Amino acid sequence: MARVNLRAAFMSGLSSTVTAQQVFTNRVDEVAAFARSVDELHRMLDEAEVTPVVDRGQGRRNVLTFYGVGGIGKTTLSHELERRLLAEAREKERDDVVTVRIDLSEEGAGDIESLLLRLRAALGQLGNRWPAFDLALASYWARAHPGEALQEFLDASPALRRASRSIALGDQIAEAVKQVDPGGLGGLTGLAHRAALVTYRAVRDRVREGRLLADCDLFAELVEADADYETLSYFPYLLAWDLERQPRGGRAGRRPRVCVFLDTFEVVNGQADRAVERLVQRCAYLMPNVLFVITGRNRIDWADSGAGGELDFAGPECWPHLHFSNDTAEPRQHLVGYLSDSDADSYLREALVRDGEPAMSAEIRERVISGGQGLPLYLDLSVSHCAALLARGGQPSVADFGGSFTAVATRSIRDLPREERDLVRTAALTDRVGAELLRAGQPGVSDGSVARFLRRPFLTHDDAYAFPYALHVALRQAIGEADRTLPDGWSDRDRSEVAARLLSWLGERLGPSGGRVATAQALETGLKLSAEHGVFDDWMALATQRLVEAGQWSELGAGLTGGPVGLPEYRAIRAAIRGVQLRRTGRVEEAIELLGGAAGDVRHGGRTAQLVRIHLAHALRNHGDYTQAAEIYRGLVGGEFDAAARYWLSDFDYLNGRFATALTSLHEQPVRGPEDEGERLRLTGHIWRVNARFEEATSVYHEAIDLARREGLAAAEAKALANLAQTACWSGGTAAVADAAGRARELLDLVPNPVELVKLRSAEAVAHAMAGDAGAARSAVGDTRHLADGIAYRGGHNLADVAEILLGVLAGDHESARRTRSELDARTRTSGGNTYWVPIATSWIDGSLAAAEHLPAVGWVDGPAASLGRWAAVVARR
The missing domain is CATH 1.25.40.10 (Tetratricopeptide repeat domain)
Structure with missing residues (x-):
């Protein structure tokens, strides 16, 4: 089925001192809004004459949004809501409540394959039969990933590996395939490619004969559509369809409750290119029986008619509860406000206690409240500063507190020992860190200092990621400014030198045989470091080529622009990526124009220049300009792409x-x-x-x-x-x-x-x-x-x-x-x-x-x- 038809079909009608609980003890409105949203969604689903999964024209009422400035406590609120939902389920002995958490700021979080498989892994807790999704996925995988085992992909990402292995996701999908084609089972788990293709053929033929999931509208179209990300982005519909058919629990026949928590949403809806947001929005729209809880800095504009040119499902008819005029019906959009003075005082009194009494005096608390204006992160850092003063045997005074957020960040850095000050500056350079990455950035720092630093309360920890530690994004941004006032503060050159060490370590860790997921994540981090700190390493050119050869050209470099330094090599890599995307989508002349001048400022003969040149040659060859392409291939002989150049020159001789x-x-x-x-x-x-x-x-x-x-x-x-x-x-x-x-x-x-x-x-x-x-x-x-x-x-x-x-x-x-x-x-x-x-x-x-x-x-x-x-x-x- 053609893409435009597929799109039209789906758019048509039918461990800190401050715990999360303490921070949000008095966030009564937000907690109540979440509880009402869960209840309202399932009431609406139970009362609907036709499920909105099938009737795709019904307006969606399954998105709850909390937005506000950085540091306001949105992430902590999100974690608290998830904790309460699961705790209530345990108390009521319900095993049909599942959650999925995705931080969209992490490398690879916007990859539609990883996103869908994490959703599927979570839903697998409800049972092992998800036939529509599993069979369509097996059919897609056989064509989109020739020679790559699904299990290898599941194991490549820590977050996906943990989620999938907890329910043996690979076995569940393989069992679904076995029901259709017993002989094709090995093709899915080990992905002997021929066996996987036989599996696809068996699924496709049974669909064409009307003997497989004939009652699942558009299942046949999805199985037969091109095996690409565009098609895959409609697979959430199959998950929703399968979810509707899961066994109901209890005497009342209650339906399972599923919540997806999407954090740091500003990463995808704050970009000029909204391609990733469009894919995520399709997930939410096509899964109306799942509650999506979105936290980010910006109000989402899905209910605004003006977003229709960038997003598939836009306007108040699609999202009646997300319109700005709605201030009652749940789920809806909520501005997360600052803590009131009384809430902030309660927090400061309880966050740090000495001998049963608040460690902060009333005067200090008043100073902190005045400076923080109810910003939870400000309060958190002030508590950490107070704890550091007490640990040194000092007596905190009013003069030690207050001031701007940058001033608080400055004090937080100053409180640390010298080695840990360098570690926090290193951690601020990238989204996530781990012990090994920190040692790469600061090779002279002792292991003990690294271990102590990783226990600091301003770091969050999630072992679902390869690099499990992260600084709050607002703190990361403040550290650079705060650092300028410290005697041992880093200059821009210092940051670039450390960023270069991080970049080099990422390339060494990846190695020449790194898997596709690991390569994509390393390259994404590397490109960010390059854009922001003016550093570059040749391994990024090789990683780019490896991903292009693996067919992962469509999502490379999404959302990146030239950085403040914008090294020529970085710009050339970006041009090479864009050139590949233009060539592969039939815009060969545009690719030739872009690539023709992209390598002008980089070192002649370097890997990056060669990368640009070989893709220029490929574009010229596609355009029928064999002679010009051959001239470029000759210039690449003896270089990084020698083997490919020699082969295409042999082809030119034949031609x-x-x-x-x-x-x-x-x-x-x-x-x-x-x-x-x-x-x-x-x-x-x-x-x-x-x-x-x-x-x-x-x-x-x-x-x-x-x-x-x-x-x-x-x-x-x-x-x-x-x-x-x-x-x-x-x-x-x-x-x-x-x-x-x-x-x-x-x-x-x-x-x-x-x-x-x-x-x-x-x-x-x-x-x-x-x-x-x-x-x-x-x-x-x-x-x-x-x-x-x-x-x-x-x-x-x-x-x-x-x-x-x-x-x-x-x-x-x-x-x-x-x-x-x-x-x-x-x-x-x-x-x-x-x-x-x-x-x-x-x-x-x-x-x-x-x-x-x-x-x-x-x-x-x-x-x-x-x-x-x-x-x-x-x-x-x-």
Whole structure:
């Protein structure tokens, strides 16, 4: 199903001294609003004649928002609400209440795959049957992640690993697959790719036959849609559909209660590019039977009609309770206010007690309350400062407190020993830290100091993350300003030097074989450090290329802009990422323009410059400018991308008829792996094929097919089968072409590649012409041109020209054949590739020994007489 149709279908109708409890003891309104929201949502769901999961036109009433300035206590409020919900469930012995917590400021938190799998893992606590989601996910994974085991992905992130292993998520999904296709089970858990694709085929075929989840509206469309993030972002609907069918508990048949807590929401709705927010919003809209509790600095504008151009579901009809005019009905939006003076005084009295009495005198408390204006983080830091003074045996005085938030942050830093002051400054450079990362930033600091620092109350801890510690974002921002007034404060240069050490350590920790998730998280952190502190490390260029090769180009660098320093290398990496995104989405000319000037200011020959150059070459090649692309590939020989450059130069030699040179270079190049070996085999087959040595070509293509099958490389197997069809069309007849094309299309249905579809249709055109069916041949030629135009594949017209010339020759219309040959000659000379087809076509029209002075020079593998003689014989046999 096309993306626009899919979108339209879903948018259509049918350990501190201050505990969380102490901070929010008197947040009565917020706590009550949460309780009412939970009750109201489930009352509405129980009373609805048609569930809003099915009736997608119903307005959504499942989002509760708390927003306010940084440091106001929104995160602590969110944790407290979750704690109360789960505590109440335990008291009532309810096992059908589950929560999911996601901090959107963390690396990778906005990744739709991780987000959905965390939701699925939490819901797995309610039971192990989620057939709609699990089967659709298995189908998606088989195509989107060839060769990557789902379990490996689940284990790559600490948060996802902990959530998934607690309910054996991999086993639950595998069991759902087993019900449909017992033989495909190994393909999901170990992801032997062929087995996984067999699983997809089994699910798809049963869907088409109406024997699988026929009552789940749009399940079939989601299974058959392209396996990309756009499609995946609609999968929350399947989770909601499955949730509606979970067993009800108790005599009253109560429905399960599920709450998703999304914290630090300003990270996604405070950006100029709202792509991530759009995906998150789809989750909330498509799961109307789940309460989403959003905390962030900004009021969300989903109910504003003006947001319709950026978000799918916008306006008061979609979110009637989120409109600014609603101040009664829950769930709705709440501005989190500052603590009142009496609440703040109660907090300060209870937060720090000595001998049963408040450690802070009334005068000190009054000073703190006056300075903090009810900001909980301000109060928290003031309490920490008081505790530090008492620990040193001092007697706190009024003069030790008050002032701006920056002044409080300054005192908090000054209270620390020298080594810990450097550690807190290091922690302020990045979103999250751990002991090893801190040691990398401060290699001279003792392990004891690191351990003591990590116990400080201003750090939060969550072991669901690889780096489990974090400073409050408001404190992080204040430290830089506060540090300027301290005698040992860091300069911008000091911060850059430490940031460079952190960046280097991230690259060393990642290593050359880091998994996709780890690579993406490290690169995201690295890009932030680079943008904010003017540092750079070459490993980021390699990590970018690794993710591009893995197909993770769409989400790279989301939300990043040039930093205050904006090193040329950083800007070049950003341009390379954007260039890949433009090229992969069909905007090749824009990609060429962007990449053409992106490496101008970076060190010539460096990894970053090479990254930009190789993607510029790929863009030029896609555009049909083979000669310019080859010039760039030549410049990359001997560098970081030497192997890729040498391969594409061999391909350029083949395209220009330098067959012996191409064969020699292919033989001399070291093999990097099965994917690389498959590419070399296929290119060798191309050379034999265009020299009319069809038996050798067929043999090599079969070798490539066998290799791809052994290694589970479905995309490579589809390519080799398409090439086999291109060979069989000249010598094997329509049956052989139909067999190879049928097997290729079956795989291309799983791993789409429109270029191969163009090649298959052109092979069928030749096969029909050779069989004497001119009507079918001409229809296939037209289809070839149409498919080629649809994906801007200029080489497709060369293939169509060859078939059209063949038709003219076989019909005795040599004048028509010569006109088409002239068009083919002009096109191939301009592009700098596929020039050998002109002398081949000439051998059909004028004979194999026709005068060659006006023809493109071709180094036939065994001379022009033999090669062109074989081509002439092809037509003569007909």
